[in-house]
Amino acid sequence: MRLGAELRKLREATGMRAREAADLLEADAVQMSQIESGTVGVSAKRVRRLAANYACTDVALIGSLVAMATDRTRGWWEEYRGVLPQVNLDVAETEHHATYLRDVVITRVPGLLQTSDYARAVFAYMNPGLPQDAVDVKVEYRMRRRTAIEGDKPTPYEAVVHEMALRLRVSSRESSRAQLRQILDLIEQGAATVRVIPTDQDGFAGSGASMMYAGGSVPQLDTGLRDSPTGVAFIDDAPRLDQLRSLIRRVEGASLDPVASRDFIHRLAKEL
Numbered sequence: 001m002r003l004g005a006e007l008r009k010l011r012e013a014t015g016m017r018a019r020e021a022a023d024l025l026e027a028d029a030v031q032m033s034q035i036e037s038g039t040v041g042v043s044a045k046r047v048r049r050l051a052a053n054y055a056c057t058d059v060a061l062i063g064s065l066v067a068m069a070t071d072r073t074r075g076w077w078e079e080y081r082g083v084l085p086q087v088n089l090d091v092a093e094t095e096h097h098a099t100y101l102r103d104v105v106i107t108r109v110p111g112l113l114q115t116s117d118y119a120r121a122v123f124a125y126m127n128p129g130l131p132q133d134a135v136d137v138k139v140e141y142r143m144r145r146r147t148a149i150e151g152d153k154p155t156p157y158e159a160v161v162h163e164m165a166l167r168l169r170v171s172s173r174e175s176s177r178a179q180l181r182q183i184l185d186l187i188e189q190g191a192a193t194v195r196v197i198p199t200d201q202d203g204f205a206g207s208g209a210s211m212m213y214a215g216g217s218v219p220q221l222d223t224g225l226r227d228s229p230t231g232v233a234f235i236d237d238a239p240r241l242d243q244l245r246s247l248i249r250r251v252e253g254a255s256l257d258p259v260a261s262r263d264f265i266h267r268l269a270k271e272l
Helices: 002-014 017-026 028-036 042-052 059-070 075-081 086-097 116-126 131-146 163-167 173-189 238-253 256-270
Strands: 101-105 156-162 193-197 209-214 224-230 230-233
Touching: 002 028, 002 059, 002 193, 002 230, 017 028, 017 042, 028 042, 028 230, 042 059, 042 116, 075 101, 075 131, 086 209, 086 230, 101 193, 101 238, 116 131, 156 163, 156 224, 156 238, 163 193, 173 193, 173 256, 209 238, 230 238
Parallel strands: 101 156, 156 193
Antiparallel strands: 101 209, 209 224, 224 230
């Protein structure tokens, strides 16, 4: 889908109509629409032909688009196809391919840092009628997402979390203590850099912010994710990505530095 979206952007930048682009590939308008919507694949040869006719001279971008066209990765998330919604698979795949990850979560511990007990409590609370086996699948999937930052080729990961989220007891006191210890362990292992926004921070109005920024192989392929009770929205257009980067910088500016944040979490864990 992202490959198709990028090809559409390049075409629109030239003012070329979809019908004209289809002629370049000796295809019809329906096939071109399918390529740009991501419902069908496109060969590397066709990607290069389109890029050339779209007057795209960015060698790095073209190379990344070709890599996307030829990527046949079947990651662990494919095991959940038909079991979990497609958006879950898309999130895991985005994290897998990211060159770096930035996470901002205000009201909960970020998913990549959660313990299984914490995740289970959240899923059970948000979906009170969900069968236990369905909760188990969601928890398992969330734990496997951590391979992005703990696997053989870990992705650099930084998270900003509010003190409120660290203090909220989504389950028991023991579970909360274990959650804080896990965050400290991930910091110690170098799997995560964590910044904390203290509750006494003046001038912080980002209580509704919950977002992730995934770096692409080239800046044009960066991806933003905004999470809300209604679902995850993916962001790939330049103006909104720029807005998201600015917002993340502001949130980071309201947080403690990583060392002070680590000490803060350590003190909080001892208080529990």
